[in-house]
Amino acid sequence: MQHNLEYLLEKDALEAAVVKYCTAVDRLDDVDDMLTNFTEDAVLDLTGLHLPSFVGHKEIAGFYTQVFEDMSHHGHLLSNFRVEKLEGNDAQVKCYITGLGRSKAGVDIQVYVWYDLILRKIDGTWKISVFYEAPLLPMPESVTAVHSKG
Amino acid sequence: MQHNLEYLLEKDALEAAVVKYCTAVDRLDDVDDMLTNFTEDAVLDLTGLHLPSFVGHKEIAGFYTQVFEDMSHHGHLLSNFRVEKLEGNDAQVKCYITGLGRSKAGVDIQVYVWYDLILRKIDGTWKISVFYEAPLLPMPESVTAVHSKG
Amino acid sequence: MQHNLEYLLEKDALEAAVVKYCTAVDRLDDVDDMLTNFTEDAVLDLTGLHLPSFVGHKEIAGFYTQVFEDMSHHGHLLSNFRVEKLEGNDAQVKCYITGLGRSKAGVDIQVYVWYDLILRKIDGTWKISVFYEAPLLPMPESVTAVHSKG
Numbered sequence: 095m096q097h098n099l100e101y102l103l104e105k106d107a108l109e110a111a112v113v114k115y116c117t118a119v120d121r122l123d124d125v126d127d128m129l130t131n132f133t134e135d136a137v138l139d140l141t142g143l144h145l146p147s148f149v150g151h152k153e154i155a156g157f158y159t160q161v162f163e164d165m166s167h168h169g170h171l172l173s174n175f176r177v178e179k180l181e182g183n184d185a186q187v188k189c190y191i192t193g194l195g196r197s198k199a200g201v202d203i204q205v206y207v208w209y210d211l212i213l214r215k216i217d218g219t220w221k222i223s224v225f226y227e228a229p230l231l232p233m234p235e236s237v238t239a240v241h242s243k244g
Numbered sequence: 245m246q247h248n249l250e251y252l253l254e255k256d257a258l259e260a261a262v263v264k265y266c267t268a269v270d271r272l273d274d275v276d277d278m279l280t281n282f283t284e285d286a287v288l289d290l291t292g293l294h295l296p297s298f299v300g301h302k303e304i305a306g307f308y309t310q311v312f313e314d315m316s317h318h319g320h321l322l323s324n325f326r327v328e329k330l331e332g333n334d335a336q337v338k339c340y341i342t343g344l345g346r347s348k349a350g351v352d353i354q355v356y357v358w359y360d361l362i363l364r365k366i367d368g369t370w371k372i373s374v375f376y377e378a379p380l381l382p383m384p385e386s387v388t389a390v391h392s393k394g
Numbered sequence: 395m396q397h398n399l400e401y402l403l404e405k406d407a408l409e410a411a412v413v414k415y416c417t418a419v420d421r422l423d424d425v426d427d428m429l430t431n432f433t434e435d436a437v438l439d440l441t442g443l444h445l446p447s448f449v450g451h452k453e454i455a456g457f458y459t460q461v462f463e464d465m466s467h468h469g470h471l472l473s474n475f476r477v478e479k480l481e482g483n484d485a486q487v488k489c490y491i492t493g494l495g496r497s498k499a500g501v502d503i504q505v506y507v508w509y510d511l512i513l514r515k516i517d518g519t520w521k522i523s524v525f526y527e528a529p530l531l532p533m534p535e536s537v538t539a540v541h542s543k544g
Contacts (some may be wrong), residue, residue, distance in 0.1 A: 098403070105406070174413050174470075190471055193473065231494050
């Protein structure tokens with residue numbers, strides 16, 4: 095990857111795409127907005143959390159519909175963003191996420207994970223085509239309890 | 245907002261202005277330095293935290309004087325920075341802040357909030373003209389207890 | 395420091411160097427990779443944490459060998475990155491780090507520190523020549539207990 099203006103602009107756009115995803119998941123109220131972060135054929139692979147994989151907009155919408163029903167508060171804090179690959183309209187990025195939440199049942203969650211994301215630029219906009227995450231620190235029990243109902 | 249070199253430079257300057265604010269609030273020892281982060285007519289609107297609004301340098305100085313007297317340690321950790329508006333010398337940015345503190349009375353604070361800031365560029369330097377923050381996650385009781393004395 | 399494309403590229407490279415260090419310390423399995431983050435004559439000054447200073451690759455390798463033996467998990471979350479000095483191949487940067495860990499003995503660590511780093515660009519790559527860190531918030535007892543054995 096040549097480090098030049100083009101690189102900085104793409105890196106900024108890629109990080110903004112991840113921040114946009116975080117904003118959508120933290121709003122907890124708009125599944126359609128959430129889907130704009132994913133390509134039509136995206137894979138939301140949560141096997142690193144011992145949860146299923148969800149393939150395509152319909153399955154992904156089902157997952158977030160359940161999450162948004164379960165949770166009253168969310169905070170997804172991004173750090174250590176880095177570009178692993180950038181070739182034309184294809185990119186891979188990694189980052190850390192501090193995931194905070196409170197469920198409507200009153201369970202507080204605080205987890206530390208890393209994201210490994212494949213993104214594809216479609217009509218000038220980066221969208222997630224493969225979303226993988228796994229724990230950075232050991233997970234508390236509460237996480238599986240809250241999210242495994244779906 | 246056209247994404248070009250000018251945009252990257254302004255976004256960098258805007259984020260640096262928020263980091264500079266965090267550095268000032270974490271130093272806990274220089275109210276004059278803190279005031280350089282705000283326009284003369286700035287509004288520090290803490291109503292989202294059930295605290296007052298402070299208008300202009302004198303009132304803002306009063307608030308931080310009290311905070312700096314109360315607290316022995318501060319950490320304001322910035323993440324998820326994004327530019328919502330950028331038009332010439334006017335900008336709006338949003339971000340998350342993890343707010344850490346220990347009061348001189350020995351009370352530990354850890355809060356997760358978001359900032360919504362209006363900034364104005366004056367003589368080439370971005371300064372905060374409207375500072376609004378609100379909880380991202382529910383606030384612990386300790387926060388109001390520490391800050392509401394002012 | 396003139397704020398132009400050159401500045402943005404160098405700032406990005408400097409931040410990427412710190413993220414690379416964090417990635418190495420969080421992998422916990424490759425001391426040689428860790429050493430690529432430091433100049434041959436680097437000083438790893440941990441006196442701000444009431445630990446020793448380590449000078450040169452051999453001593454630094456000894457420290458991280460011990461840390462990697464002690465810890466089963468690590469997370470070093472970077473925020474509030476700023477460039478304090480940038481003159482040719484010499485730079486100084488500061489940032490906050492949220493340091494998370496679990497020792498193999500089962501002790502969980504969560505600390506908030508700031509880094510003050512001097513970096514030197516060698517053959518086009520920024521490397522740390524002086525690494526200093528100190529607590530942002532008071533340290534829990536567990537930290538010294540885990541790291542002071544080395």
